[in-house]
Amino acid sequence: MMFKQESLAWHCSYQIGGVTHFFTAPNTYDEVIAVLQQCKAKGLHYFIFGLGSNVLFPDDLRNDQAFISLKKLAYWKNRTTNWFVSSGVPMSMLAIAGLLYNITDFELTYLLPGSLGAGIYMNAKYNQFQISDIIDRVYYIDLDRDNLFIQSISVSQCQFGYKKSIFQNHNWLILGADMKVIPSGDKDNELQMVLRRWLNLQDQSNLWTFYEFFAQELHLLAEKGIIIPDTLKSIERYRNSKSHFKYPSSGSIFKNNYDFGTPIGALVDQLNLKGLTHGGAMISPHHGNIIINMNRASAHDVEYLMQVIMNEIYKNFGFVPELEVVQT
Ligand SMILES: Cc1cc2nc3c(=O)[nH]c(=O)nc-3n(C[C@H](O)[C@H](O)[C@H](O)COP(=O)(O)OP(=O)(O)OC[C@H]3O[C@@H](n4cnc5c(N)ncnc54)[C@H](O)[C@@H]3O)c2cc1C
Structure with a gap:
C-alpha cells in the first residue's frame, strides 16, 4: 500500500x-x-x-x-448470530440496514455524517440516542504495542458518555464492532449492493454527495414498497432546515456544556454572532454552533471565528466551550 x-x-x-x-x-x-x-x-x-x-x-x-x-475499510459481515460492521462503513448504512431488516434502533444514524469507527470514537448521537446504544463489542489495535494484533472490548467497558469514549484516551485504532441486534431474515445481497454503490463514489467526504446518496437509497427502498418511518423523514427535514449539507462544515464546532444548561448554538444566537464572517468562513446563520466554509475558507478563517465564539462565551457566560471538532 x-x-x-x-x-x-x-x-x-x-x-x-x-x-x-x-x-x-x-x-x-x-x-x-x-x-x-x-x-x-x-x-x-x-x-x-x-x-x-x-x-x-x-x-x-x-x-x-x-x-x-479508513473510509475504504468498509465491509459488513452477516454472521448467523450477529453483524460485524467495519470502521469505514458510513453510519447511515445502519439506517439502510434498519429499513431492510426492520430495526428501529438504527434510525439515529440516518444522515449522520461519518464512519462507524469515528462514531464509536466520538460516541456520535442524535437527540438522546447514541452509537453506544447499538453496539455490543468493539475490535481495535493498540498502536502503542510493538506487535500489532486485534483485541476487543465490550461496550460496558468503553466508558461511553456524552461525546466521550475510552478510545479518546488511548492510541487505539478501531477496526469495527459487533452490533447488538440479532438480525432475522435475509436481505444481505441488497445490503451489500448498497455498500458497493457507496464504495464506488468518488467524493464520499463531500456532504452533498453523502446526502444525495442516502436520500436516493431511501427513495429506492420506498419504491420497492418499504414504508419509510416518520422518524427518518423528520431527521431529513431537521438536517435540511439547519442547512447541514448545503455548505461544507464539520457540524458542531463545540460540545454542549450540560453543566451550563443552554446549548452552545443558543448562546451564540443570544450573542448575535450568527452570520459573522472572517475570510471565507461564516458562523452559520442557521445554527450558531456551526462554522461553514462559505467561499474557499482557510483553516485559519475557521479558527479565527472559533476564537471569537470562545472569547465571547467566556466574557458573557463565564466558561470556555470545549471543542468537538478535531484538529491535527
Ligand atoms: C453536517 C454535519 C452534521 C453532524 N451532525 C452530527 C450529529 O448530529 N451528531 C454527532 O454526534 N455528530 C455529528 N456530526 C459530526 C460527525 O458526524 C461525527 O463526529 C462522526 O463520528 C465523524 O465521523 P468521521 O468518519 O467523519 O470522523 P473523522 O472526522 O474522520 O474523525 C473524527 C475523529 O475520530 C477519530 N477516528 C476516526 N476513525 C477512527 C478509527 N477507526 N479508530 C480510531 N479513531 C478514529 C479521528 O482520529 C478523529 O479524532 C456532524 C457533522 C457534520 C459535518
Whole structure:
C-alpha cells in the first residue's frame, strides 16, 4: 500500500486542508498493518481518520505526518448470530440496514455524517440516542504495542458518555464492532449492493454527495414498497432546515456544556454572532454552533471565528466551550 500526494481538502467535509505527500486509504486489515509498519520504518507520525466530517485539517502540513483514512475499510459481515460492521462503513448504512431488516434502533444514524469507527470514537448521537446504544463489542489495535494484533472490548467497558469514549484516551485504532441486534431474515445481497454503490463514489467526504446518496437509497427502498418511518423523514427535514449539507462544515464546532444548561448554538444566537464572517468562513446563520466554509475558507478563517465564539462565551457566560471538532 503506497502513500500518495493528496489534498486533504478532498478527504474532509470542510473541504479545507493542505497537500500531504503521505495520504493513503487502505481497504483491508493487512493493508492497514502494512501502512502502520511503513510509517514506523519512515519515522512518520500518523493521523487516523474516517470520512473527515469532524476534523479541521491545517492549511500547511508538516512533512513528517501521514494521513490514513479508513473510509475504504468498509465491509459488513452477516454472521448467523450477529453483524460485524467495519470502521469505514458510513453510519447511515445502519439506517439502510434498519429499513431492510426492520430495526428501529438504527434510525439515529440516518444522515449522520461519518464512519462507524469515528462514531464509536466520538460516541456520535442524535437527540438522546447514541452509537453506544447499538453496539455490543468493539475490535481495535493498540498502536502503542510493538506487535500489532486485534483485541476487543465490550461496550460496558468503553466508558461511553456524552461525546466521550475510552478510545479518546488511548492510541487505539478501531477496526469495527459487533452490533447488538440479532438480525432475522435475509436481505444481505441488497445490503451489500448498497455498500458497493457507496464504495464506488468518488467524493464520499463531500456532504452533498453523502446526502444525495442516502436520500436516493431511501427513495429506492420506498419504491420497492418499504414504508419509510416518520422518524427518518423528520431527521431529513431537521438536517435540511439547519442547512447541514448545503455548505461544507464539520457540524458542531463545540460540545454542549450540560453543566451550563443552554446549548452552545443558543448562546451564540443570544450573542448575535450568527452570520459573522472572517475570510471565507461564516458562523452559520442557521445554527450558531456551526462554522461553514462559505467561499474557499482557510483553516485559519475557521479558527479565527472559533476564537471569537470562545472569547465571547467566556466574557458573557463565564466558561470556555470545549471543542468537538478535531484538529491535527
Ligand atoms: C453536517 C454535519 C452534521 C453532524 N451532525 C452530527 C450529529 O448530529 N451528531 C454527532 O454526534 N455528530 C455529528 N456530526 C459530526 C460527525 O458526524 C461525527 O463526529 C462522526 O463520528 C465523524 O465521523 P468521521 O468518519 O467523519 O470522523 P473523522 O472526522 O474522520 O474523525 C473524527 C475523529 O475520530 C477519530 N477516528 C476516526 N476513525 C477512527 C478509527 N477507526 N479508530 C480510531 N479513531 C478514529 C479521528 O482520529 C478523529 O479524532 C456532524 C457533522 C457534520 C459535518
